[in-house]
Amino acid sequence: MTLDETDKKILRLLQEDAHLTLKDIAKQINLSLTPVHDRVKRLQQEGIIEKYVTILNKKKIGQNLTVYCQVTLIKQTHDTSEGFNQSILNLPEVVECNFVSGSFDYMLKIIVPDMESYHQFHQQKLSVLSGVSLIHSFFVMSEVKSTTVLPI
Amino acid sequence: MTLDETDKKILRLLQEDAHLTLKDIAKQINLSLTPVHDRVKRLQQEGIIEKYVTILNKKKIGQNLTVYCQVTLIKQTHDTSEGFNQSILNLPEVVECNFVSGSFDYMLKIIVPDMESYHQFHQQKLSVLSGVSLIHSFFVMSEVKSTTVLPI
DNA sequence: TTCAAGAAAGAAAAAAATTCTGAAAACTAA
DNA sequence: TTAGTTTTCAGAATTTTTTTCTTTCTTGAA
Incomplete structure (x- = not known):
């Protein structure tokens, strides 16, 4: 170990x-x-090596927009959270979702082709989830660093 | 293509x-x-496949704390930004760094062993970078989803 | 009909992963 | 120290995978 x-x-x-x-x-x-x-x-x-994956070039497959999204739920009960968590797992646009401390509940990272797709995603897939109260979006203009390498 | x-x-x-x-x-x-x-x-x-990487289990290598970090610079000039970008590339704790639109300049994702390490990182590595004005941290309490798979 | 191009199959060769055997080093306990 | 045990590593043999080469099949254009 x-x-x-x-x-x-x-x-x-x-x-x-x-x-x-x-x-x-x-x-x-x-x-x-x-x-x-x-x-x-x-x-x-031992599970220290979790998996081997292939990283694709976002741009070259037409996924040009990355958005950080702060989500607040109506209430923080276990049922509300669990429902939200389960729904997120089924949304392929969501590549990260973490429950965080602070002035909102979840931090999401979304990857979509363009702003129109994001609008659709926001309106038809995210805001309609039960329990969702507030959504605050931050649009990535330029990627400085993105790595899967952990310090070791 | x-x-x-x-x-x-x-x-x-x-x-x-x-x-x-x-x-x-x-x-x-x-x-x-x-x-x-x-x-x-x-x-x-064609570069559609960018690379093949190995994903390690964060917990099992003792990296137990993930933090989202919103950074604001003193000014948004090219030189200030470039200096900041370069510094970030040399910090292994920073696994994501994106320049974003909105009420702050950069969204960072930091991975460290524990809160003490984060305190050190914050004080000795991040806040000391030239041009950094404000740092706002959000601590991950529970990971709901984390994937490298892009919708295709 | 005939020719050329693109996509796929099959076989052979080269390279890599896996398994097996055993030797050397490090650690333990009398 | 010494004998026994465990851990780590080396080398060779086997199996599997990748890579290369040749051939076949299909499709579309002249």
Whole structure:
């Protein structure tokens, strides 16, 4: 369960590129295939490595607008929250949703093709969810940084 | 450059699991290896597939606190912005940083081990950046959804 | 009808992952 | 220290996957 320096080196490499071969990794950290293989397998089994995913270029698939969205519910009861949470899971435009402390309840990150799509999403998919009281939108004008790499 | 239904099927599968073999994909979309191979290669070359990454479990590597952070600069000149942008790229705790429209300038997403680490980060790394005027933090209490999958 | 282009199938070769065997190093307990 | 145990790693063999090459099938235009 505790990560030694070799584990960390492997994780740092794999975070950046999930298609690195064991051979590549072995070479970069001066080990043979076997220990690298065993460690990666162990890290997967322990759930430290959660999954391998493919990152697409938003722009190139026509998803040009990112919006941060602060949502406030009518009341914070368990039922209201649970209903909202479940609905969010079914909305593919919502790529992040977190319950937060502060002057509103949820922070969402939405990705859509354009402003017209966002208007539709807002009107027909988000504001109609039961329990939703206030929605405050912030539009991304320029992306400075976006990474899946965690400090380790 | 234009994606047909087969391309989209491949992208949908690969977004969820970058370690699917060509054989697996071929089977799921009823094709042989060759066209799947050719299409994946093309999608990579065109940059539609940007990269393959490994997602780690935040909790299991001790990164227990996520914070959304709204930053306002003293002034919005090009130089001030550029300086801020460059500094952000060097901070591993910042996993997202976007320039947004509205009552503040930047929306950041920060991942750190705990509140003490965040305090340190805030005081010693963020607030000291030149040009930073206001910082407003929202702490994540519960993660509802977090995905790298884009609607396609 | 015939030719050319695009998409897919199948087979062969190259590369990678997986499994197996065993050696070296580190740690434990008498 | 010494013997026993565990952990970590190396090397080789096997299996699986990727990559490359050749061929077939379909479609559309001359």
